Amino acid sequence: MINSTLCYIERPGAKGETEVLLLHRVKKKKDVNHDKWIGIGGKFEEGESPEDCLLREAKEETGLTLTSWRYRGIVTFITNELAETEFMHLFTADGFTGELAECDEGDLQWVPKKTMRGFPTWEGDRIFLDLLDAEAPFFSLKLRYEGDRLREAVLNGKPLSLTEG
Secondary structure, three states: OEEEEEEEEEEEOHHHOEEEEEEEOOOOOOOOOOOOEEOEOOEOOOOOOHHHHHHHHHHHHHOOEEEEEEEEEEEEEEOOOOOOOEEEEEEEEEEEEOOOOOOOOOEEEEEEHHHHHHOOOOHHHHHHHHHHHOOOOOEEEEEEEEOOEEEEEEEOOEEOOOOOO
């Protein structure tokens, strides 16, 4: 099993709009997330808790030290590309110190939260982003992909209806 973190960092932007830090994954070869816009995070190292991994990955990928975050849910990914099931621990953060640094995995960019859904991402990401926006209580979401297509989504043990198209 693989354990990883994913975090969406927010800050107040221009005109009072919330901005979200997204990572445009364009720098690594053979990246399953190539050309997608996602939050920041990565795989656990030995002995790390979800919070340990979150803080380390945030610092490594962004140069920022998180000072305020929330553990929001766990997403179970099942794909043909992964030999193992991945458990992604999902966080949001709204406090940090430091200056944004270069990331060796892609380009970091602050984008208005209301426009982030227009960026290329995974189908299933839209499900958990909706849950985050709705301030859903801690949740468990299972996503099963075949290639790039989402084939199954199960929220807290209950199948979700997937629309074709």
